[in-house]
Every structure is written in structure tokens, then in C-alpha cells.
Amino acid sequence: MECEVVSGARSPPGGIVLESELFLLHGLLAPSPLAGWVVLAPRRHARWWWELDERELREIGPLAARVLRAQRSALGAVHGYALALGDVLHHMHLHLVPRFASTPERLHGRGAFGASPADMLSESELARAASLLRAALSERA
């Protein structure tokens, strides 16, 4: 899936949130229970962290921190998780998952991956969060 997003073959709700020379930031391709849950992935195909080159490694930390800050400032998140699992998709990606004051405990942390269909937000809610994040991130670019 990541390969398809970076190649432009698939577009998540809300589109691409941020593009840098080395990375893409986009919303989940699957239904999402949390507004502003985004995925950071290298544009170049790298299977996992150990395949990132020096430039990518230097960029990913500051970029992730910028996104986590934007989730707080633009969306009102009270916390942000950074989760990388890598069992399913073999294109390195980092989930940056906001937690809001209103987020039920079952969706905290990795619980977000176990959300039920009733938890999922509409495409318009996801697109709205994506555009708020995009605006906050472009201010600082």
C-alpha cells in the first residue's frame, strides 16, 4: 500500500498532507477512528528502518516531531503516539496517531488499530483534519 501511495496510484482521504524531498505524510488508507492519524513514509522504497539512508534518518526525527506538534496545535491533540510495526506492509512507515481528551481508552496506544466499524470517522471529518494539519505544517515550512 505504501508503495502505491508514494507512486501516486492510490490517494487516501484528504490526500497527501505533506511532501518533502525524501518523505510523504498522508492519512490512513483504511477507515480511521482518529482525526489526523497520519503515516510518514520515505518516497524511496525502503523495506524497514535499517534500509533508510543517512539523509532519511536525519530527516525523519525532526519531521515526526513537527507533525506531532501540529497535531497538538491544529487539532487539539493531548498526546501523540509514534508507532512503527512493519509486520504487514513492507515499505517502511511510521504511524503518528493523535490522542484527544475525548478519545475512549480502548483507542489509546495500539488500541487504535483495534477500532470497531462504529468508531470510524467519515471521509469528510478525515479530510477536514488533513487540511488543518496541512495548513499548520505549511506555516512552519
Ligand SMILES: [Zn+2]
Ligand atoms: Zn515501496
